[in-house]
Amino acid sequence: MNKKNITSLATFLVVGLILILNSCKNENKEKNNSNTLGTGKEVVKTVYASDVIPFFDDWKLILGDGSNVGHANNFENKDFFYTTNDGNSDWIVFKAPNGGDTHGTSNNTRTELAQVKKWYPKTANDKLTATLKVMNVSATGDARVAATHAVVVGQIHSADAHENEPLKIFYKKFPGHTKGSVFWHYEINTAGDDNSKRWDYSTAVWGNDFSVVGTNANTYPEEPKDGIALGEEFSYKIEVADGIMNLTFTSKGHETKTFTKNLIESEYTTTADIPGQTQKLFVPIGQDGVERKNAYTGEGCFFKLGAYNQTNGKSPDVNKNWCSGAETHGGDIKKQYSDGNYAEVWFKTASITVSDDAVSNEGYFTKND
Structure with missing residues (x-):
């Protein structure tokens, strides 16, 4: 060539x-x-919440404006419920301001999932798990009020009778502290028809329980040494079978904690059974009731998950345990979000197991929507 x-x-x-x-x-x-x-x-x-955790057929979503949007498949609301990515994982964001329209008879706003079926503790075989991190709790509120600067991230709720709550899982952090506390509550299922004397008993997981409060409106207790920081992941597992509730809490770098509570046989049936914590917090304000002997037996119960803000704008003179006197800007959500007066919780994973004996919970929504 x-x-x-x-x-x-x-x-x-x-x-x-x-x-x-x-x-x-x-x-x-x-x-x-x-x-x-x-x-x-x-x-x-758009990455929807149902893309991150595909279990929304089992829930109805209540938003921070009190509305029930039903099943949240392929749904978002940029004020209350949407997804984000922290550079490693997708998360579902639940936000609820200190003040605004509420769902049912509650004083507090919530962006929260409520289970569409209810189950009965005695025959239950039901489970809820979640991995989450709390990103914000209210910047304001009276430090003497036990619920101030707190958010509930998981619940068991009764759908019947008094509609009380055998379980509420709290996160609480005071302003200026790096670490907050995780604790859980059992609310008695009050004997008789008058539920005004009901009370909660609080158990610490990491950090303090509900009863540790400030000495005055703007003075805070000592920061817990073994607490959980904002943005720090932790997980919970709730299992109810044969009337017994088993709780497991895990977080990297923290001791795993487990607890057991009987939901069908009360330990608070007489005045003498009221624990010292309750004597300190609730009895002085007239909440000194006793519980039905069979506790939550025969009542349909269901799970909740999300951000149930425990801080509100009501005066502590109304109730020193639950009325925070926090800033609400007259219900203006944008103003509350701009200066930290809201609760925000991110969920990375969650799962629910529903027993074959569970039945429709529609009656609860009919009463409360």
């Missing part, structure tokens, strides 16, 4: 290689632009 032919062949091969590379580049470009609408701008696909 002469020199001229060799040169022509080389040129042909180079041109062919360039065409092939350009073709691959264009193909990749077309793939990368597959989410465009002909404008050259990439369309960002």
Whole structure:
């Protein structure tokens, strides 16, 4: 082959290689632009909560404005319920301001999932698990009020009779502290028809329990040494079977804690059974009731999960345990969000197991929506 032919062949091969590379580049470009609408701008696909944790057929979603949006598949609301990514994982965000419209008879706002079925503790075989981190609790509130600067992140709720709560899982952190406390409550299922004398008993998981409060409105107790910081992950597992509730709490770098509570046989049936913590917190304000002997037997119960803000704007003179006197800006959500007067909880994983004996919980929503 002469020199001229060799040169022509080389040129042909180079041109062919360039065409092939350009073709691959264009193909990749077309793939990368597959989410465009002909404008050259990439369309960002919305990641819904149901993409992160696909279990929303088992729940109805209550928002921080008191509305019930039903099943939250392919749903978001940028004020209360949406997803975010922290650089490692997708999370579901639940937000609830200090003041606004509430659901049912509660004084507090919530963005929370409520189970669409109810189960009975004596025949239950039901479970809820979650991994989460609390990102914000209210910046204001009377430090002497036990519920101030707190949010409930998981519950068992009764759908019947007094609609009391055999379980509430709290996170609470005072302003200026790095670490907060995780604790859980059992609320008695008050004997008789008058539920005004009901009370909670609080058990510490990491840090303090509910009863540790400030000495005055703006003076805070000592920071817990073994507490959980904002943005620090922890997990809970709630299992109810044959009338017994078993709780497990885990977090990296913290001791795993387990607890057991009988939901069908009360330990608080006489005045003498009222524990010292309750004598300190609730008895002075007239909440000194006793519990039904069979506790929550025969009542349909259901799980809740999300951000149930425990801080509100009501005066502590009304109830020194639950009325926080916090800033609400007259219910203006944007103002509350701008200066930290809200609760925000992120969930990374969660699961629910529903027993075969569970039945529709629609009656609860009919009463409370």
